[in-house]
Structure formats: C-alpha cells, structure tokens
Amino acid sequence: MTVHDLLPILTALIPLPTFIAFALIILFFNKWKRVSHSIAIGAMLLAFLMAQVVFWSVIAPDGHELAEHPLHVQIPWLPSGAEALEMGVLIDPLGAFVLFFVSITCLCIFVYSVGYMSEGGKHYDPRYSRFFAYISLFATGMLGLTVADNLLMLFIFWEIMGLCSYLLIGFWWEKNYPDPKQVNPRQAGLKAFMTTRVGDVIMLLGIAYLYSATGTLSFRELLSAETLGILKEMPSYIPGLSAAALAGLLLFGGTVGKSAQFPLHVWLPDAMEGPTPVSAMIHAATMVSAGVYMAVRMFPLLQVGFDIHHGAQLTTPMIVMALIGTFSAFMAATIAVAQDDIKRVLAYSTISQLAYMVAALGIGAYVAAAFHLIAHAFFKALLFLGSGSIIVGSHHEQDMMKMGGLFKRMPVTAITFIVGGLSLSGFPLFFAGFWSKDEILAVAYHAGFNEGIVLAVVVYVFLALGALLTAFYTGRQICLTFLGQPRSDHAAHAHEVSWTVYVPLIALALFAVFFGYIGIPEVFPLLGGEHSNLFHHFVGATLGTETLHQLPHPEQLDLLPFVLSFLISPLGLLAGYLVYGRKPLQAGQPDPLVKALGPLYPVLKNKYYVDELYDAVFIQPAIKLAKWVYKWVDRWFIDGILHNVARGAFGLGHLNRRFDLAVINGGVDRMTDGIKWLAQNGRQVLQTGQVQHYLLQVLFFLCGFGVLYVWGDAILAFIQRLLGI
C-alpha cells in the first residue's frame, strides 16, 4: 500500500476529529472551559494537518492528473429498493484548494475564539465550552461538505452547518434590546434558519429531481459528459427548459439561500448578532462560501448547453445567476455604504463579494469564481476577526460613529485590518483581492466586448461600479475606525486583547496578501508568465475539457479593464478618505452622507425596506392564513360537519325515542288500556247478574250457530268471491 492509497482514507477522516471534539465537550467537558478549548483546538489542528497533507500531496503545476484520477473512496450507506445511496469522499483540484483554505481559516478562527470568548482570558463567557462544541461541529460540517463526493452527503453537511449557524447566531439568546425593532439574537437565529431553509428545500427538490432523472447523486457520475448529455436532451416539466436547466435552477436555490443572495439575503446582516468569530467563520469564510462552492462544483451541470464556440448562448441557469449576482453585488454594496455597525458593513460586503462569484459563474468564469472564493475567504475572515478585536478591545462598541483613533491604541489590529480592507477593495498588485477581482472583471469584459455576450457587458459595468463602492465603504470604515480622535469613552480606552487574538490576524493577513500571487494572469505585463497562473491550471483542470465550456481565458490583455482595475480601488479609497479621513468626524457629528445622499440615505440605511416588505407580504399573511385555516376550515368546517353529523345522529336518536314513546310504547299501552277498559266495562255489560240477560245471550249465540250451520258454505263462498280467491 503506497501513500497514495492511504490518502483517500486520510481524506475521509478529516471531518472526524472535530466531531469527536464536539461529542467530548458536550458530553463530558461542558464545565471545564480550558479543557474544552484545548480539545477543540487540538482536534482542529489535527484536521488542519490532515488537510494540509492531502493538499500538498496532490498539488501539482497541472491539475489534469488529479482531475482524471481524484482521491476517491465510497461505501454504501442507504439501500433503497434496487439502488443504494453511497457515501464517499472525493478530492479533485477544486476540492483540494477548498480544503486548503477551509482548514486554515477554521484553525485561525478557533485560536482566535479563545481570546474573543474569554475577552483575553479575563472574563470567560458562561457558555464558553458549549461555544467550542458548536464551532467544532460546524467545522465538521464544513470539512465534510468539502470532501463529499455526492450531492446528498453535501446536503447533509450543508444542513449541519445550517443548524450550527442557527445555534451560534442565537448563542447569546438572553440578550434583548430596548428598541423592539432591533433584531435580538433569538430572532436573528430564527430568521437565518428559516430563510436559508427556503433555499435548502428548493435545493432538496433539485437533488430529488436529479436523482430521479439520472439514478445517481455522485458528482463523478452526475457530471460526466454522458450524464450531462442525457440531461441536456431530457425535457423537464417546464416548456423550454431542459432537465439540466431545471435541476440547475433548483440547486442554485440552495446557493441563493446559503450564500445570502437576493432575494434571500436578508438573514446575513442580522446574523451578525452572533459572536464575531462565528461571523468570521460561518458568515464570511466558510458556510456562506459553501453556497458558491456548490454552484462551482455543479457548474458543469449549470452550463450544459453553453458553448462558447457556437454563438455563446448562455443557459437559463447562467442567465439567472448572472442577473442575481450582478444585482446582489451592486445592491449590497450600496447598502454597505450607509451602515454604521462595523460588522454590518462587513456583512453587506460579504453578500456583495459572494455575488461577484455568482455573477462570474453566470458568465462562465469558473476559475475566476473559485479564485475569488478563496481569496475572499481569507481577507473577509481577516476583516471580521479584526472587527471582533476592535469590538472586544473597545468594550463591546460596534458603532463606528463611536470609534475613531484606534490606530494608536490597537496597532496590530489596525494594520492587519487595513491589509484586509485593501485586499477587499482590490488595491492593485499587492493584495490577493486585486488579482481575484481583477480576474472576474477581466473575464466579464472579455465576454462582453470581445465575445459579444450582452449580459456580460451589464455584469461588467455593475461589478465595476460595485468595486468602486466597495473601495469607498472600505475607506469609510478604515477612516471612521482608526483615524481621528475617539468619539466615545469606550474607544478612548481601547487596547489590544491578547496574542490569541492577533496572531490569527497576522496569519490571515499574510494570506490576504500573498494568496493572489498564484493566480496572476499569463497576459499580465511583467508579472505574468507561462507558469504564473498556477491556480488556473490546477483548478481549471477540474472540469476536464469534454464537459466544460467555460470561457477561454483572455489571450491578450484588454487595455481598458486593465487600466480601470488599477484606478477603481485607489479612487474609491481616496473618496472615502476625502469624506471621512481628511477631517475626521467629531463625537455627535452626523455622517456627511446623510446630507449628500438626501432622500436616498434612509432607503439605503433601511436596506431598501426589504425586511418590512417580506414581513408584510410573506410572514404576516402566512400566520394569518394559518390562523384562518385553523379557525374556519378545521374548527368550523370539518369539525362542524362532524358535530352536525353527531348532532344529527343524536337528533335521530331522539326522534326514534319519540316514535318509540308515542307509537310503539304508546300503541302497546293503549292496547292494554283498551283491553283493560273492555275487561272492566265489558264485564259489567255481559255479566249483569240477571238470569234473563244470560238467557238472551244463549239465544243470540244459538241463532248465530244456526245461521252458520245452514248457510255456512254460501257465506264462505261469498267471502272468497269478495276477496277474489
């Protein structure tokens, strides 16, 4: 047995340590806080090492070898009739990279959580151990999802993460706010769970549909050229859609929910009620990325029918993705501009950045989407952890309007946060975010202007505008937080928390800078070269050539997007600096944007009133309908029929009883009464006690017998004739 044979088994074991940690903490170590975090981090470290061993064993300059012979092992799990659903693990180039970033970010966040949840060892959260149990279970979910080799298993881990997300958003469930309109953690958890549930159910329908159409859920079989060919030709229930398109759309429903895309984006900002490490891990780096990961994974299905060489017709799922992605990216970026809560800005930014990936997939930029997925995970986790460090350091202040001047007080946090911010805004050359975002924009431009896909033009324009807004709100955030003078006592007394908090920040900051260098386009001046785009060669190979019609990579540099991508980020940041940095706000001074945006500001501040709309259109009517149905259909109608039948039966019983009393009982009674009367009165008539009366009776009967004796036959014949016999 060689090392290569052991790798699949090692892969299968990756989700296990954290699960054991979860069970151990929940069952035995709930009271021992330090033991709990040691177990959790130890398990995560083990998982991390296993994941890195797998990653570094499979990484190669060219991914085709691994794409054709991925690490793969499976066992039967659920027999159902003739077939059996199998569980297994699969590591192909895409999976390898996802495993790489998931294990790194999770480990960083585990370590960070020690400092955050104990406020640097000073004040342990009462449910500290449980927190580590939950995040361990969550890590199991994410790692399991990454290595899953089939849709059902992916869905299982997907749901486990959803559950953990719910538990962790509502982690501080006692918390209530004086303002009833402000969402408390309980409500936020519920909202997150229910909203993503809508997407999950749609996805489950897609899974069921795919299974019934193909008889398999394994990625390898499902995404083979043969199966895709069948799905392409198979009609669906909806005219004009192939089975592949319908299944793709349904699956994409899962992405919309999990990755918080419009119209199911509303849960993510409220999910910020959870502890910050949770926001970093679940709601920025891993779980929300899982939605995009699934779409990337299923991309061959989504693009069935898309052929760049023959007219470049986008498929229906791709069009939907491009539209939803573009819209979400732009919309969320505009909302982020008007948020004051440091974490909510990042939440909207997450929606927006995930939408870039969705839009990229929509125009066929498979590798660009995957690249941005990973780069984003690093810098967004970094930003969230940085914001958490700020929050704990400044005594649980989250309102940026009450911060300021933190650069001097929290230098490590500030520098790493700024690195994350520059990466997010795509600051040229030095940051991962530049390379990944640039790639999406370059492909969109190429598809739109060189290949003539009209939709891609729209995608390019709005994503570029979105990038400008991104740079602006990043600049705003950095200036409001770190520059100027503190605008509250909390901020004035801010300080670094502990090494467990800032070491992960530094680690992630390194990735937020250097990760980009494995994906430099070949055509990039000076830096680009034959082997500069390692990521593209490796991950791009996942799809193989037969099934994939991703857009060819631009073979020469387009000048306009190249120049623009250099300009957008600095311009946006500069705008942010001019508004907020040059003359830092004073305490109590309103946001200059309120005046500048005029009536638009409340709209942005209130997130386009989508929450209010959903409440009025879906939630309240659903509750009203449920109450109405219960009252009128169940109680009034169905039970009403029942009661009336019972009443009818009861009434019939009464009627019977009355008939019984009146006719049957009464008849018998009356008959006996009659006889009695007859007996009483008849006796007096017949038995008078006078001899002459008796003699008269004897004479009467004698006459009667005499008549019968003489005319008896004649009378009988007469009666017979009368009766017609």
Next chain:
Amino acid sequence: MNFPLLSVITFTPALAAVVLLMLPKDRKDEARVIAAVASFFTMALCIWAYFSYDRAAGGFQFVEQVDWIPAIGTTYHVGVDGISLPLLLLNGVVAFTGVLISWGVDDRPNLFFAFLFLVVTGVFGVFVSLDLFYLFFAYELAVFPMYLLISMWGWKKTRNYAAMKLTLYLLIGSIVALVGILAFYFEAGLQTFDILALREAGVGGAFQKAWFLPVFLGFGVLAGVWPFHSWSPDGHVAAPSAGSMVHAGVLMKVGAYSALRVGVELFPEGAQFWLPYVILLTLVNVVYGSMIALAQEDFKYVIGFSSVSHMGLVSMGFATMSPIGLSGAALQMFSHGVMTALFFAVVGMVYDRAHTRHIPDLGGFAKIMPMAAVAFIIGGLVSMGMPGFSGFIAEVQIFLGLWQARNLAWWYPWVAVLASTGIIFTAAYVLRVVQRVFFGKLKPEYAGLPGISVLDKVALGILCTILVVVGIYPRIITGVIELGVTSTLALLGGG
C-alpha cells in the same frame, strides 16, 4: 414447535393487564413495577425479534398458525416481515418508555397501566396478524381502551368530548373498512381470512376499484388522513402523556399499516387507480397540518397537528408506489413514532410542572429541565428533517420517490414542490415552540420547579438514541424495510 415469540410478545402486556386489574388499588408501587417489568420484557423480546430476523431469507418469519374459528375459515396466523418488524420494535419501545414517564400517575395506576397494556396488545396483534379477522379483532382492541384512558385520566377540560370523538370516529372508520373486508372475503370466495391466501385470490379489477377507497380510507381515519384527521389533535391533547405517546406514536401507525397491508396489498389495482388521487389528500395533510401547528397557542396542540402533518408524509410515501418512496413511508412510520412519543413525553413533563400549556405563559424551561429541552430539540430536528436524524432519511426517500413516481400522474412533482412548503412550516413551528418554551426568560413562579426524574431521563435517552442511530446509520432499519417493500411492490406489479 418453535418458541411462539410473537404470541409471547403480543400477550405479555395482556397478561400483565389482567394481573394489574386484580391488584388492590392501594398497591400503587407494585402496579408500577409490574408494568415496568412487563413492558421491559416485551421490549427486550421485540429487540430480540428484530435482530434475530433473518435478513438473508426475508419474507414472513416467526410464523405461527393455529385454527381459530374453522367454520368461517379464520385462523390465528401471525408473522412479521420487513414492514411490520420495525413497527413491532417501535411499539415495544414506546410502551416501555410510556410506562417510565407515567411513573407519577397517582390515580389508580393499576387500572391506568392495565388499559394502556390492552392497547399495546391490540397494536401488537395488528402488526403481527396475517389473518384479516384477527387483524380486525386486534384493531378494535387497540382502539377501544383508549376511550377509558382519555376519559378517566385525560385533561379535565376536554376529555369527555375528545374521548367520545376519537373513539366513535375510529370505530366508524373501522366499520367501513370491515364492510370492505367482508365484501372482499365473499368476493374471493376462498372461505378463508388468511391474508397471504387472499393476496393470491385474483379478485377482479372493477371490484377492487369499487372497494379500495372504503378500506383504505376507513383505516386511513386512524392514520389521520385529511379530512378525517380532526379526532387526532383533540384526542392527543386530551389524553394523558403515555396515552398520547402510544396513540400518536404507534396507534396511528396501526391505521397506516392496515391501510397498506389490507388496502394496498389486497386491492393493488384499486390502489393504482385511486392512490394518485389520494396523494392530493395527503398533500393537504402535510401542508395544512404544519401550517395549523404554527398557529397554535397550546403547546400540545402544536404537536398534535405536527402528527397530522407527518402522518401525511407516510400516506404520501404509500401513494408513490415506488421502492424508495415506500421505504421512506415505512421508515417515516418508525421515525415519527419515536419522535412524537418523545414530543408528548416532554410536553407532559412541562405541563406537570407549569400546569399550563399556553405557549406565551411558558419560557426558559431549559433552565429547569435541560435534558428534556435537549431531547425536545432532537425531536424537533427529526421533525424538521435535519440530516443526522431519522426524519431526514425518511423525508428524502419520500421526496425522491415522488419524483420517481412522476409517470403515475403529472402532478406528482408538483406535489413534491408543494409538500416542501410543509418542511418550511415545520421548521417554523418547531423553532417557535423551542424558543418560546425552552429558551427566553424563565418566569419567577417557575423558578423553583423540580427537574425531571431519572426514569424520565432513561425514557428520553432511549428515544433520542434511536433517532440518532437511525439517522447516522439508516441501514439498521432500511435494510429490513427494503425486504418488506420489495414484496409489497411485487403485488403492485412492479418492484
């Protein structure tokens, strides 16, 4: 002759009931111990039966057959196959846990357990029966003592109404089914009530189409098929905890099981004709039940309506008539039985402490009874179809089955789409009660309330373990179910 395992399982509770009835009424602890021992023994035998069933051989096993009333051709004929075996186990488990959580019943416990055991015997009788006459006999035995349980130990406010509604409704349903059974008996003309023989009778298609519905829906009343469900929430709410556990947990399965074993298996052509329409009723069940559960203010009514919704999935699985859908339905019967028993047990524990089930008056009970809260949440996760728990496996199978059965009628995929809203409603009502009852602020008047007893914990532990084990390793059940489903499908002319 072999050891009559199924007879011993069936009649141990009945025997215990007789002993309990003879016990002086002040011997309360003795009554409890007898009940616990008898039900534990029964459960152990069920487990033994479950694991000694020969999976390689399949078919009906542990068969016993003795003449009963030869004049009409009825015999005491029992045996279990892959569909009834998990239900047998379910009944054993629910009976035992039901006894454990009823330890606190102080009003004539001997009578209480005796009546409970009569129900249990009746339920066992139905699950093992291979003779229509015996099946019907056991069915009535299972239904009637419930009247006494509800009207004597039930919730004072509604018990008379609910007991009457439940018993009459179920009896009427069973009479309708009985008429169908008799019609079948005479039509077949074999002078036998033996199910296996009648399956082969080859009764005409027109007859099957005419009589399928009365039989299926007659039994379906007990399975809570809409619109014949309305006895169930009222009955379950009014019943004492163990009564609700047994009733919702296993007795509703008696209805579903009989509808399958008698309705679908004896009238396959009728089933093929009618089930595509019946599925629309089950769709109403799923969506309607979960939606109404959301609107309830009474904790126990939420669970009552959740049963209506989940049992709808069972009948929906039947209506797919596909291997995977039927497997899902059979597993859903088992899973729902354990889950709902768990729910009613916890609801009872909350009510015993708070003396109210009005949801807005509750809150924070996780502080008083953390283990019960965890158990309820596990039940809730099963209910929501969360992976890692048995409900997920069942629901996925049913949904896969619905798509697979799309050739039966064009609306099957749409049924799947609409039924999926039920999943969303389910998540909503489960999370709502979890948050309102177990989390949030604990009212000061509840602060000093006692936690749950060791016996309660044992009961909840058993139920939770089953739900998790089946969720993680479904083959432990589906491997058996598969064997039964195959033969049912063979009757339906597929497989």
